[in-house]
Amino acid sequence: METYRKRLALFQLQYNAIRKKYKIVGFVRILAFLAIIYTFYLALANANSLYLYFTGGIIVLFLGLVKLHANYSWRMRYIQALLEINKNEIDFIDKDERPFENGEEFKTTDHPYAFDLDIFGYKSLFGYLNRTASFIGKRKLADMLISTKSSEDILLNQEAIKELSQKVQWRQEINAYSKISNLDQKAYERLIVWSKSPVREINKVINVLSYVLPGLFALSILGYYFIDSYFFGYAVSLLFTLNLVCGLSVAKYIQSELGGADKVHETIESYSSIVKKIEKEHFTTDKMKGYIAKLNGDSFQASKDLKVLSQLFEQLETMANIFVLILFNGLGQYHLHVYRRFAKWKKQKAHLVLLSIEVIGEMEALNSLANYSYNNRSYTFPTIGETNEMFFKNLGHPLLSEKNRVCNDIAFDQQRFVILTGSNMSGKSTFLRTIGVNLVLAGTGAPICATDAIVAPLPLFVSMRLTDSLEDSESYFYAEVKRLKMIIEKVQEEPCFVLLDEILRGTNSDDKQSGTIGVILKLIREQTYGVIATHDLEVCETAVKYPEVLINKCFEVEIKQDDLFFDYKIRDGVCKNKNATFIMKKMKIID
Structure with a gap:
């Protein structure tokens, strides 16, 4: 601060x-x-x-x-x-x-966990982390939050985030450059299309005339000046016209390259400036040095070459100026020669535009996570371990303020699946989201809200907040069954981490109980880690039958002085207290 x-x-x-x-x-x-x-x-x-x-x-x-x-x-x-x-x-x-874009455009109900954990949208994790200013940076950050990375990639990100978190001035300079530049979606998509489009070659005859006619024009001027003959006067006029015609022969090529956009050179120059800031900074981590190596190859240096491209674009844009168009092309076919250099650059180095865009986007995404790390220096970078050991010490929800946050310990090493019980409002759903959000952060390489942790990079699947669909004539229950089917299929393919909150709510109590137990048994047959929250205490008996895999945990509530007291601390065992009847009596709904 x-x-x-x-x-x-x-x-x-x-x-x-x-x-x-x-x-x-x-x-x-x-x-x-x-x-x-x-x-x-x-x-x-x-x-x-x-x-x-x-x-x-x-x-x-x-x-x-x-x-x-x-x-x-x-x-x-x-x-x-x-x-x-x-x-x-x-x-x-x-x-x-949170005056930052919240990623509402990335919101979807189809993702395995993004909708359930509020990764995008109002008061979301994305809105909490996001410090990007360009379209590609925003998209790269979104991709990092919804993808599963390998242990190696997570460790590389961790080291880069640690390094960048200490470079406050540099991070803010990159962000400021991006803010004042036109690096929006339209500019990005235009450059992508441009970099992949073919180069249109100049006609061979026009190519020859682009050198011959300006030379003859210069000789005619000298002849007119020194000899003072009408012939040279007519020659100057004719050659000026021929130069202009040849120069304008590439007009349609130039318009195609500019794509009808104004001041493309400013966008390219912005990329050049940002890339230059990246190239000049000293980095020690492998990931950051890898970016520098990408931007500085054997035959190019991205910032300098993009600067050249910016100047070429700027020169081509002068064709819109009628004075420059007539005078410069009449004198020496100016735009044709510029287009020739432009076409040569594009043919040899068009890939640099895509490369630079990708690096800038990834840098902005990492800078966002580094900013989060800098703002929360008490958070820890988890150890990235194997699937046989996972635990969190003093785990809290990073989006809750420190004064309102209650932290808990939870382990998935001896028993890898938890059946969680608790009365209404006791904190079960918040705790599931706490685990999920911290797993997402750990998967990006960012620190998590804990004092110590070992995390395995497992695919994450959550079923907490499903919606029905009028458009698809799909009920809530059917949507939930589809999600559970997808989860079961995935855990059969590879080890996963699963968070389930009060599943099968749309069925009667017997169906719900037997269905929930059936899902748990199906999950623990595979190498599944996770938590299922339930109000059904009979489901907890499953842990007695499978103590090597399952464990019961709970949140309790106390009634003190005719009021409810929640401490939001997780305990071993099954929840004993209930509060629904007490609340309804207190609100005089029932006697």
Whole structure:
């Protein structure tokens, strides 16, 4: 928190200083413009060429001021982004505000756990973690949260997150660059299509004429200047026209490459700037060094080559300027020569665009997890173990505030499956989500809300919050049965971690009891780890029959001074207390 406050104060000072300079330069620029008009008027009024020299000098000054003003404008936007980043972090920690995109577009009921564990959407894990600013960064973070990684990949991520968590300034600079750049979905998709599209070759005859005609044009000008012949005058006019026609022959190719978008070069230049920040930073972990190696091959350096591409795009975009179009192409087929260099670049290095986009996206996703790690330095990076040993010490839900969070120990080593009982509101569902969310975090390589843990990278399956579907004429019960069938099939293929909350709620008590026991027996025949929460105490007798696999745990409730008291601490055994009747009597629903 203190780090963010200090940085906020620092950037506020920097912003005020630059804004002051921006205003001064803007005022001087206006004066310079007025001076240009005035000195040019004096030159015409007095027929004095000395004033023209003054005008030329002021024009040079004016152009310099325009560039300086633009630089200050960009710098102000950059520092504004840094101000916003630090203010958001302060509000996030201080006020529990989440001014970050929550990944609502990734929300689906079909995923094995994303919907049940609130991975996306309002007050979601994604919204808690997300510090990306580009479309690809957001998508990469979403992919990390919904995929199962190998132990090796998780360990590589852990080391990278540990390293990045200490680079607060660098992480914020990457985020600020991304915020002020046009790295949205439309720009991303346009570049993907562009990088995969074929290069259109220039006609061989036009290729030859692109060198011959400008050469003849230059000779004609010299001839007209030194010989002063009408022939050379006609030749200059004819060759200018022929140059213009040849130059315009690639117009449709250029329009195709630009894709009808404005200022593509700014998007490419943004990628170049971000990649340059990545290339220049010193990293010690294998994953981060691997990114640098990708961006710097034997025949390329991504940031420099993308800068060249940006300049080529910018030059092609000048075709929209009618003055440049006619003059530059008439003099030397300017756009044809630019397109030739552009086509050569694309043919040799188009893959760099996709590569850079992927690296930037993964970097933003890792930066989000590193930011989470930095904000929660008391959390632990779990040991990534094998499936015969899993435990959590002082496990809590990371999205709950520390003052409201109750932590518990839970182990899946001696008995790998838990039957969890407890009265209403005792904390069973929250505890299941606590385990699930921390397993998701552990699977990304991020730290978890615990003081110690060993976690196996198992596929996670959850059945807690199913919905019926009017569109598919599907009842809640049928949706649940389908989910259970999918889980059973998966655990038969490989070891999995399963979280089930009060399954088969849409059936009568006998069906529910026998069905729940049947599901448990089916699961424990395989190498399944997990927890099932139930209100049916008869189900707990299954643990007595299979003590080597199953164990009973519970949450209890106490009635003190005619009120309910929940401590949300997990205990061994079966829940003994009930609260439904007590609550209904207290609310005078029943006698």
